[in-house]
Amino acid sequence: MASLLYRIGRFAYDRRWLVIALWVVIIAAVGGSAAAFHGTTTNTFQIPGTETQRMLDKLKADLPSSAGGNATLIFESPGSPFTDAQKKDLSAALEKIKGLDGVQGVTDPFATQAQLDGAAAQIADGQKQLAAAQAQLDAGKPQLDAAKAQLDASKAQLDAGQAQLDAQKQALAAQGLPAAAIAQATASAQAQLDAGRAQYDAGKAKYDAGAKQAADAAATITQKKADLALAQRQADASAGLRFVSTDNRAAIAPIQFTKSTDSLPASLRTQIQDIASSVDGVKGYASKELTQDINQIFGPAETIGVAVAALVLIVMLGTFVAAGLPLIMALVGVAVGVGGTFALTGVIEMSSVTPMLGLMLGLAVGIDYSLFILNRHRNQLLNGMDPRESVALAIGTSGTAVVFAGLTVVIALVALVVPGLPFLAVMGVAAAATVAVAVLIAITLLPAVLSLVGRRLVSKRRWARAAQQNAAPGHEAEEARADLDKSNRGWGAWVTRHPWIAVVASVLLLGALTIPAAQLRLALPDGGADPVDSTSFKAYDATGKYFGAGMTGPIVVVGEMPAGLDDTAAKVKELDVADQLRTVRGVVAAVPLALSPDHRTAVFRVIPTDGPASASTVQVVNDLRAQGPAIQSQTGVSIGLTGQTAANVDVTSKIADALPVYLAIVVGLSFLLLLLVFRSLLVPVLATAGFLLSLGAAFGSVVAVYQWGWLGPVFDITHPGPILSFMPILLIGILFGLAMDYQVFITSGIRESFAHGQEAHVAIRTGFHHAARVITAAAIIMVSVFAGFIFSHLTMVRPLGFGLALGVLLDAFVVRMTLVPAVMRLFGRAAWWLPRWLDRILPDLDIEGAKLERTTAAGQPRAEEEAEPVAG
Known part of the structure; x- marks a missing residue:
């Protein structure tokens, strides 16, 4: 690997304009694609196959009008209740909003509340009317019953009279009287009965009409009772719902859109908010769905973080040219990585956090990776090495560490595919691509630009001092003695002299910070989490x-x-x-x-x-x-x-279930990678254990600040609450990758000294001394970049920025620069022990470049190289 990267570094140095031109073409292509094909990002997190997604799909098919996004407008009349004029103006404003393209409907709070308030009175009035109708019906029932009894008696009397007359007719017929005589004899009686029958039929018809009227009235009353019962149940269902406050000083107006709120154009959002705030004497507030600007990824807080990183680079490297190079490389990486992400938003649904995460990581690792290589090249130049050889060797040695450090980050991010959450998978792959671009830029574009910069990386004063030192007789031996003397002083020396104190103090500190993590509660943020x-x-x-x-x-x-x-x-x-x-x-x-x-x-x-x-x-x-x-x-x-x-x-539950599996996969794969890189069993185990300690401390601190509200005013937290549901899984992936970065950087320095023949305890000190300055600067830079996102305009990014900033701070200074060297000092040579059978089957990746330095001219510093300084 080191030899391959050495050749890549030489090629980029020799073919500088070709390499630079290729990157310019890539930037132009990505920028043009982003401008032409970008879509919108989303803050709606769905998981295919869940109940929520199935029901949403059902609504889209059966009730499209209910499947769009929702938002609310809140109107407040400070100091006094709404006036009639204000109510009228607000209703008119809502009618304007209802007519906007993309708005499905708007609830008028005053009309709706009037209906809700009037429902009880209407039900009570209906019940009174029903009671009166029932009373009237009940009052008429005795008359109907008496009429029916009278009709029944009349009918019985008529039937009896008719039966008696019929019997008389039969008796007369039995005596042999002719029919005419019989009819004449009974005509008067039959006429009387027929008249009574006619009178009965008239009374029966009148009764039937009255009975029908009573029955119809009873049916109407029954139906109205059923309607009132439904109305009462509807009122009971809405009993806890209000659209105008009881003191008549606030009103809430839900808005239904034809599509999701994330797809709403900025012009529609602005129109709605402008109309809502146009009523005199009334304050109108739009809910989070309308106010959030999820397409802006860079704000003033992030700029401050980058400015701090630039200041650190200037202090460390001494010239604006040297300090500017890592920043330029990082910005190029962000332009390609984040620009490519935006170009795909037109065809892939992405969370608004996706480009922000790429920006965060692209800036942090882009600066650090370039700084690590640049620092090696700069030191080699000061030692008299030829610039061309120095660039190639820096890429072959430090570049190898950068490649493997970047690979651990990429592994951790790509593993976000495993939980099976589409939005998280897209987020991880996009961020991993940005990190991969940062690595490619560090090993290709950086050496090409270094060939143009030449010796301007170093100030005139530093060149003069280096020339004086190199010209002194026996300066190499003197430098070796001075280097060893320096390594016996400082933090690294103290840690290795008092390893038990360092181990116990580190574990106690990280353990104490971890305690709040036991109460971690996850959810997606609501408006209460905003500034x-x-x-x-x-x-x-x-x-x-x-x-x-x-x-x-x-x-x-x-x-x-x-x-x-x-x-x-x-x-x-x-x-x-x-x-x-x-x-x-x-x-x-x-x-x-x-x-x-x-x-x-x-x-x-x-x-x-x-x-x-x-x-x-x-x-x-x-x-x-x-x-x-x-x-x-x-x-x-x-x-x-x-x-x-x-x-x-659902999202929170799914992510919580996926955390253990994800952690196992990331740790397992990275353990194998570190085993290959360092050919040691202790180093990967120590690296993983240290990561778990720093991760727990980061989790605990996030809970204390964002969930419990500790130091809330400092971090602009006015409404402490649960932690962003996918923050832990992102923090695990990113922090693990970055922790392994510093593990690779510091351990490769120790391993390099050990590989060059130093005793184990001496190698720890010298390796620490060589790496400490650049790792300190790199950690401060990364912390500064992440800390810039603590006050981001996207509030869901803030706890992630805090967790990463603190996690990197603890991991770099407490774990990698204190705990790791202390434990390695306790183990001595056993820290590099590897079973023979495993040593035989593992490939030798030569990450320290020991073989490379023995087989290339770059390994021999050229004292005769011209030392003429170039202004920087």
Whole structure:
């Protein structure tokens, strides 16, 4: 590997313009692609195959109007209730918003609240009318009953009279009288009976009409009772729901869009916010879905981090040319890596964190990798080495360490594919590609540019001092003695003289910082995590203050209804399900929201007690799902949950389940890589154990600051809460890769001294001395870059920036520069022990470049090389 990279370094040095031209073409191609093909990023995290995704797909098919994104506007009248004029103006403003392209619908809070408030009065009035109608019906019933009794008596009397007359006719006929005589004899009686029958029929008709009227009235009353019962159930379902606060000083207006909120154009977001804030005397706040700008990845806080890194480089390297090179290399890497990521956003759905993560890592590792090679080349120049040979040797030695350090980061990031979360896989691969680009730039573009810079890397004063030292007789032996003397002083020497103190102190410190990690709670952020002066936080705060925190994150329940229901039966089923949903603890309201035309799909809005990121809301989601079988058995309706709140719970759960597997894969693969690199069993074990300590300390500190609120004012945390759900898995992957970077850098220096024949304990000190300065600078630079993201405009990036900054700080200075050399000092030569059978089968990668220096001219410093300094 070292020989191959040595040849690459020579080629880039000799073919400088070709290499530079190729990178210019790559940058232009990537930039043009990003400008032409970029799409939008998203903050909606879905996992294919989950219940939330299946229900969302069902809504898109059955009820497209309910499948779009949602946002809310909060209006507040400070100091006094809304006036009639303000209500009118707000309703008019909402009508304007409703007419915008991309808006599906807007709820007018005043009209809706009036309906909700008037429902009780309407129900009470209806009940009074029903009571009066029932009383009137009941009052008329005795008359109907008496008429019926009289009719029955008349009919009985008529039937009896007719029977008696018929018997008389039969008797006369038996006596032999002719029919005419019989008819004449009974005519008067029959006429009297017929008149009575006619009178009875008239009375019967009148009674039937009255009975029918009473029956119709009874049916109407029954139907109205059923309608009132449904209205009462609807009112009960909405009892915990308000759109205008009880003091009439705040109103909330939900907005439904035709597509997801992440796909909304910036112009629509701006229009909505401008209209919402146009009413005099009313403050309008838009929720996070409308205010977040997820397409801007670089802000002032990140710029400060880069500025600090530049200052460190200037202090360390002494010239603007030398300090500028690592920054330029890092910016080129970011341009290619992040630009390529943006070019793919048009065809691949990406989280807004994806390009931000690439930017964060690209800057950090890009500066560090170039610095590591540049420092080696600079020292070799000062020792009199030919520039061409020095560049090639620096690429062959330090470049090899850079390649393997970068490879550990790439492995850790690409392993994010394993958990099976698409958004996380895209995030990891994109970030890994950016790191790979940084490595390629360090071993190709950097040597090409170094060939143009020449000796301007070093200041005139430093050149003069180096020339004087090189000209002194026996300077090489003197430098070796001075170098050994320096290695016996300083931090590395103290650690190796007091290894037990260093080990115990390091473990105690990291262990103490790890303690809060036991209470780590994960969730996706809501508006409460935003800065206190942001519109989204004000909207979140006002919503919770006036309407309850649950209104900031309603849960969407989708019901699959039985076939063959008419309108009334479907409505009854909806309310039956709503009643069951309200029995779940922590549910404030469960309201039927929409019904498909075929009555087969119903949508319910469930309002929990607390906000979407709270532990109680997570429990509500789980309890609602547990209630599903009971609801189906009692109502015949099967339910499923969707919406962002339920999706957040699913994402968090899925990531938590994937963490142990991911950690095992990353640690296992990197252990094998370190085994190959250092040909030692202790070094990979020590590297992994140290990483776990620094990881635990980083987790614990993140929990203390962002979940518990410690030092909240310092880090602009006004609403402590759960940690970003995918932050731990990203922190594991990134921090492990970066920890292995410093392990490779410092251990390769120790291994190089050991490979060149020094005793184990001496090699630790000299190797530490040679690497400490550049590793300190590199760590400070990386911490500065990550720390710049602690105050990022994307709040979900902030805890990641904090965790990485602190994790790198602890890992570099406590683990790699204290714990590792101390433990290696305790083990002595055994630190490099490897079973013979394993030593025979493992390839020798020569990461320290020992073989390379013995077989190339670069290994022989050329004292006769001209020492004429060039201004820098």
